[in-house]
């Protein structure tokens with residue numbers, strides 16, 4: 070097993086992917102062949118999970134005789150099966166299905182494998198259009214089928230010997246899934262189940278699943294009033310509410326300040342460009358399906374940008390550049406638009422309009438190594454600032470089809486490698502996984518639940534400098550081609566915020582919290598004092614609100630906790646008298662009375678430490 074696969078298996082459950090039902094598809098091999106190389110725990114689990122999917126299909130077909138069934142593979146942590154049903158399933162249905170599955174497991178009926186000619190199979194599945202389509206896809210003359218009890222399925226196996234071998238499982242959810250992942254085809258209902266060898270492992274998994282649901286950024290985005298989507302006016306486009314925009318602006322302000330500090334220049338470029346720009350860049354040839362249709366301006370085609378590189382190159386080449394000016398580092402928080410199929414859109418993690426923390430570094434050959442190193446250091450600086458301790462580095466090397474010279478590729482790959490090595494960054498080699506224009510480093514963040522999220526990318530480009538013919542004047546007075554590196558550290562700000570929300574479960578550290586403190590007056594007569602406290606804090610840039618609703622103090626404190634506000638400042642007669650506040654934290658801890666000055670000092674220290 071590859072280290073990546075192994076890690077995914079261990080952390081599991083986020084890669085419930087739509088990607089490879091076909092990988093386990095209708096290939097053909099004997100059970101003995103299969104069993105010979107199936108003795109590890111993973112393989113036992115795969116057999117059990119796939120068998121459970123058959124048992125689930127048997128149950129669903131008994132409850133809905135008119136059901137059409139599609140595919141039901143084993144996946145990480147469990148299994149699913151896709152059904153075409155006369156009505157939508159409810160949670161009550163899942164409970165019934167689960168109960169009936171348990172009865173089949175207790176009955177301990179055998180799984181039996183048979184071979185059939187395709188014609189025989191077509192008769193067997195005459196009422197099952199999805200199965201008929203699958204039969205057509207099988208290579209060769211025969212297919213294998215599996216029976217248990219009265220149920221029969223087209224299937225390559227392998228399965229456990231008897232239903233009684235299926236261990237701890239639970240049906241977890243129902244989701245829509247297009248037949249063959251194709252949004253132009255039938256929408257099916259996919260029932261997911263989790264399955265492990267022991268109840269303890271299943272319980273642990275379900276606990277993590279529950280934790281993940283609590284942290285789901287889409288749910289928290291709603292509950293904390295951070296952002297929304299308005300499908301009816303365009304899916305995959307984020308609307309940032311005041312609190313979400315506040316967090317985002319804090320991130321972007323911090324990002325800009327730090328970029329200036331380490332020697333980047335910040336630029337701003339247009340959102341649309343003429344077709345000729347995208348022709349020169351090659352995007353119209355190689356990237357068109359991700360671009361939106363053109364709009365007409367003065368009878369010319371203009372495209373909204375899917376990338377910023379061609380614009381940044383224009384700024385580089387707006388005048389002659391000398392070797393002395395290099396490296397030139399141009400950075401921009403730039404919103405781009407890319408077409409994504411509506412089926413793959415997912416909250417902030419996969420959207421159609423997103424903001425890259427993009428930069429392009431133009432440098433001389435002798436500067437490349439230091440520049441890559443600086444980019445990695447800068448990346449690590451940001452990760453630390455945002456509370457990510459763990460990340461996974463992938464180094465992707467030359468694919469078969471590529472632009473540029475072999476020696477450039479070799480040099481660039483060496484540079485990426487040694488820059489990682491020099492920092493003690495461990496990486497997985499993704500042999501041949503580079504883009505056609507250059508090798509790259511991709512970095513995935515590991516959040517507190519151990520899930521991986523693609524963030525940073527640092528990419529060499531041997532293509533665009535050629536296409537745009539950019540140069541600098543060398544020490545020898547002649548024109549030379551600079552190296553160009555694309556890099557985004559947070560990646561997409563939208564995705565990064567989605568990751569951040571889940572990482573912190575919405576409880577942002579003080580420096581990022583949209584509301585840092587709520588002042589809670591105990592009675593109406595304390596509202597005036599509460600407002601005075603808030604004014605004093607606002608003067609020192611604390612993001613503070615007064616909760617002057619006509620509610621009981623405990624209800625206000627509970628609401629502030631639900632809103633994950635870091636500090637609650639309760640004020641009553643005693644506090645008004647003493648010029649103090651009674652300080653509570655969102656975790657329930659009570660710090661007692663504190664003068665407003667002491668509180669302010671504490672808040673400022675905490676913000677500076679980014680905790």
Ligand SMILES: [Zn+2]
Pocket residue numbers: 119123141215222223224225226
């Ligand atoms: Zn099967």
Ligand SMILES: [Zn+2]
Pocket residue numbers: 376377378429555556
């Ligand atoms: Zn770029």
